[in-house]
Amino acid sequence: MAGFSWQELFERQRALYPGLRLKDQVKALHQSLLGCGHLIQDEAGSLRRLLQEWEDAPAQAFPEPLSGGFSRLHLGAARAAGLSPKTAQRLFVLSARIVTGQEELFRGALSEIESAVQSGRIPSDAEDRAFLTAYLPEAPRMLSHSEAFRALYRPAYRVISDDCAALLPLFCRIDQTLSSDGRLVLALDGGCAGGKSAAAAILRAVYGAPVIHMDDFFLRPEQRTEERFAAPGGNVDRERFLAEAGPGLRSGTAFSYRRFDCGKMALGETVFVPAAKLIVVEGSYAMHPALSGLYGLSAFVDTGWETRKRRILARNGAGAAAFFERWVPLENRYFEQTDALARCALRLSLPDTPWRVPADQPDGEETA
Numbered sequence: 001m002a003g004f005s006w007q008e009l010f011e012r013q014r015a016l017y018p019g020l021r022l023k024d025q026v027k028a029l030h031q032s033l034l035g036c037g038h039l040i041q042d043e044a045g046s047l048r049r050l051l052q053e054w055e056d057a058p059a060q061a062f063p064e065p066l067s068g069g070f071s072r073l074h075l076g077a078a079r080a081a082g083l084s085p086k087t088a089q090r091l092f093v094l095s096a097r098i099v100t101g102q103e104e105l106f107r108g109a110l111s112e113i114e115s116a117v118q119s120g121r122i123p124s125d126a127e128d129r130a131f132l133t134a135y136l137p138e139a140p141r142m143l144s145h146s147e148a149f150r151a152l153y154r155p156a157y158r159v160i161s162d163d164c165a166a167l168l169p170l171f172c173r174i175d176q177t178l179s180s181d182g183r184l185v186l187a188l189d190g191g192c193a194g195g196k197s198a199a200a201a202i203l204r205a206v207y208g209a210p211v212i213h214m215d216d217f218f219l220r221p222e223q224r225t226e227e228r229f230a231a232p233g234g235n236v237d238r239e240r241f242l243a244e245a246g247p248g249l250r251s252g253t254a255f256s257y258r259r260f261d262c263g264k265m266a267l268g269e270t271v272f273v274p275a276a277k278l279i280v281v282e283g284s285y286a287m288h289p290a291l292s293g294l295y296g297l298s299a300f301v302d303t304g305w306e307t308r309k310r311r312i313l314a315r316n317g318a319g320a321a322a323f324f325e326r327w328v329p330l331e332n333r334y335f336e337q338t339d340a341l342a343r344c345a346l347r348l349s350l351p352d353t354p355w356r357v358p359a360d361q362p363d364g365e366e367t368a
């Protein structure tokens with residue numbers, strides 16, 4: 001993995017946990033490169049174990065970044081921030097499905113660590129050296145923390161992907177709102193290629209939330225007049241959105257709408273949206289002033305322009321020119337003239353990690 005440094009990871013771990021042992025540093029390395037661990041055989045039992053730790057867990061950092069695309073979600077901090085234990089468990093289970101393919105990098109780092117221990121560049125005692133000698137033939141076996149680490153720091157956390165960690169403020173607000181109000185319609189606005197769809201996919205995986213895409217409400221050809229495009233946010237059919245989706249979003253009842261088919265430049269298949277506690281509306285123009293009254297919570301997914309430009313080029317190839325010349329300026333004018341960012345309750349940014357939370361691979365588990 002480009003840019004990965006076990007030395008920097010070890011330095012950060014020593015700064016956070018001065019009393020840690022070499023075993024604890026290698027555990028952090030394992031979590032950084034290989035993620036959450038081995039298979040969860042009993043998801044309900046895994047949740048019970050989390051609940052047993054939940055109330056007494058110390059409030060550590062929220063979250064604690066590792067390296068390589070993963071963070072530690074300390075349960076005490078999650079509890080204090082308003083995250084529900086069920087959501088914490090779901091983030092862990094989904095993150096555990098990520099297969100990183102970094103075993104060789106892990107073994108290579110271990111070999112360098114062994115040399116650094118032997119040369120004295122990593123301070124160690126007999127216990128540390130005995131651990132490393134015993135562990136090397138078994139790597140990449142999962143590790144538990146040392147007894148010294150447990151006594152000093154009372155670890156109670158789960159490893160989650162950095163994608164999930166970046167959305168923790170949003171998860172907390174969702175859980176707090178659902179616990180008091182029972183249902184929520186959430187808007188995700190932001191620039192093209194900024195990560196809105198990825199955030200919505202994670203929300204769908206965590207909460208089972210239906211997702212409505214603003215792309216489904218682009219203007220039909222006969223609506224695309226210069227007068228329409230001159231208005232900020234005019235290139236979305238907000239009238240049809242209000243007519244077809246608005247009543248169901250307000251009432252909490254099931255509804256359906258027609259999806260705009262960009263290939264045919266016409267309305268296509270019918271999309272059914274079931275009644276749900278959480279419904280997500282994602283896409284540029286979601287927070288148009290005409291629509292913003294539909295939502296109980298809003299977030300702006302704000303990613304730097306250079307990252308977005310790189311994604312547009314990779315995603316659209318020859319078609320990227322149209323985004324740069326026409327659609328990006330229209331978006332920017334909408335953001336500026338409607339003050340969409342300031343009207344959103346949260347500002348979020350997903351990291352440029354090499355993987356996203358998948359939904360169709362075996363579960364995994366590890367404990368602190």
